[in-house]
Amino acid sequence: MIVSFSDVVVVYDNFPALAGATFEISRGEIVLLQGPNGAGKTTLLRTCAGLLPIVRGSANVLSCDLTSDRFSVRKKVGLLGHANGLFHDLTVEENMSFWSRLIGTSDQDVKTAMQIMGLSDRLCTTRVANLSAGQKRRCALATLIVRRAQLWLLDEPHAGLDTHGRDELDKTLRAAREAGATVMFASHEIDRARNLATRSLMVAGGLVTES
């Protein structure tokens, strides 16, 4: 199992965002998280990334026990949250080279990732602050691609992208799966997401059920 949660409770200031989530995901799956706003999808993804402490229950992600150690899992996962994690005063290129320097990827990988996400030469020298929401999203996805994570965690990756961008994203996720990665993503683009996913989970009221 790549991810296995058992009765996991995660709280924000005494509000149980996850109220006993139990599910399992095996290697090579592309899992869609469906559910209304405030159901706990974002919390679920952030918990998988080792960002949130688990109050009760047990969780294991990529053979790291999250209850005892939330830190070692982080190098193995890639998370795209609601925020893009970009520096708005820097250009696209500078953002990319910052993250690639931190992670130690080659320039070639960076170039490929930017091509995949359709970040043209003109955009590369544009400040992130001057990009449209969709272009920022593409840039954030490009930084994620160079991570080469074993588990991809994407919070509404389709939001803000145009049709072409969404197609490229889906292609990228399928390619990552081919390469042995596992994907979890939340999306409200139900038709597209169903098409992409190999399985879908229903998240509601901090609980996870098969759907």
Added chain:
Amino acid sequence: MKSDSSMPVSKGKVVTAVFLKDVQIELRSRVVTNQVLPFAGLVMVMFAFALDNDDVLQRVAGGLVWLATLFSLLIIVQRSFAIDTADGALDSLRVAGIELSAVFFGKAIALAAKLVALEMVLIFSALVLYRVDVSAIGVVLLVTCVFCATSGLAFVGTLYGGLTAGAKGRETLLPLLLLPVVAPVLIAATRATEAAFGSGGAQTSEGWAWIGLLAVFAAVFGVGGSLAFGSLIDE
């Protein structure tokens, strides 16, 4: 595409990357040069208005330089962490499993660079506005003092800036935490600068004891900060 994680990155590379990123953002956004620097300069001029006496100004010039530096420090530190929290970049750093002590040093060095630039202008304006003279040996003392004091301020500023980053009410919490801690720097740097300026008949040689204190301060908070920063940012 292999799904294995990439090669481990050395700590030095992370420090450099974070440092360059912070400096690059400053060069691009010019917040320190266009906003903090004028603010600090204005403080110096306002002091001159308030004290309105050449002798007094000469006497307290060193203290005013460092007081203006401390006020600016608060603004620069807040700005330095605002760029990391604005779009969740700090979260991304955490998820990427980057060693946070390296981030600490990278940010601290960048902060030090900004502070040095600021202090140069402040000291220069003290020389002009408050009519202070410095001897050759005084310049050596002054440079050493700026170096040691700035390192200490940068370490402490980064440490407490990280603690308050993203917290509610950080604008007021940061001064409350930071100002008592930097009191030794204010005292020591002021005395050393006064010795260099020869304010109130102070001898240059009186300044070196204070340099020692500044160096100890920088060393203590450099080590303490690299140990504590991670657990303050990433609970």
Added chain:
Amino acid sequence: MSQVLQRTSATGTRATKVIGALAILVMVWVVVSGLILTPQDVVQGESVRIMYVHVPSAWIAYLAFIFTAVASASWLISKKHSMGFDRFAGASAEVGVMFMAITLITGSLWGRLTWGEFWQWDPRLTTTAFLFVTYVGYLAVRRLEGSAEQRARRSAVVAMLAVLEIPLVHFSVVLWRSLHQGATVLNPNGDVKMDDLMLFTLFSGVVAFTLVFVWLVLHRQRTMLLVDIANRQGLDAAIAARKTEGSVR
């Protein structure tokens, strides 16, 4: 009857009641002896009476901060990260800040009488003032949002940083004052010639304040535990509510 009493019992026990009663008793003795029975000082006159509350509160404040530091270190070092350490550190710091405030106020009143000034830039005074502000900051950090675990780690680290900071502040102030000629501060309690009753009253003051400290910390610590438990119980209810929210759909 006893059941009703049992239900309303909060943080008090027989032990705290005994400690409380003793504290009141000794405190009354300190007030009576300090204000009436003890003689005037040869040099200071009546103003020496402030010593019987000032000196013990200073001692207890310093003691409280030492406890906070030790408890914080224990929390960080211990494998289990027992929350008891964290609560003790917090309770001790709260009481310590109160005693330090008392110290500063009574000290400046006493200073006004002996030095003619409310405040002197004496190293000990200055360090004490910085200590006070530092621990006010510590308490502010404790109130930051986050889980109990986060609060414990953050505040323990901040308490450790305070331990680093205080000697530096003290040393810099000592060095600063020693280079300044002129303002030499006479040590208020150094040149008091104390007879047996005065010594005994001062000693009683330390005992009384220690009892007060123990009583306050016990209650405060237990209150913190109660709040944690109440939060945990609230969490059970909240989880149940959250679950039904899911099944409605």
Added chain:
Amino acid sequence: MKDAGFIFGSYFVTLGAILVFAFVTLRRAKESSQSVDEKDKTWL
């Protein structure tokens, strides 16, 4: 007594601060103890 204001003032401040602190602590304890089970109060 000479300087009575200062001396009584310092005693008043001291005792007053302690009493206020004790009172607030007890009241908070009473408030938060209502929702907690007796068996969780390990000190009883």
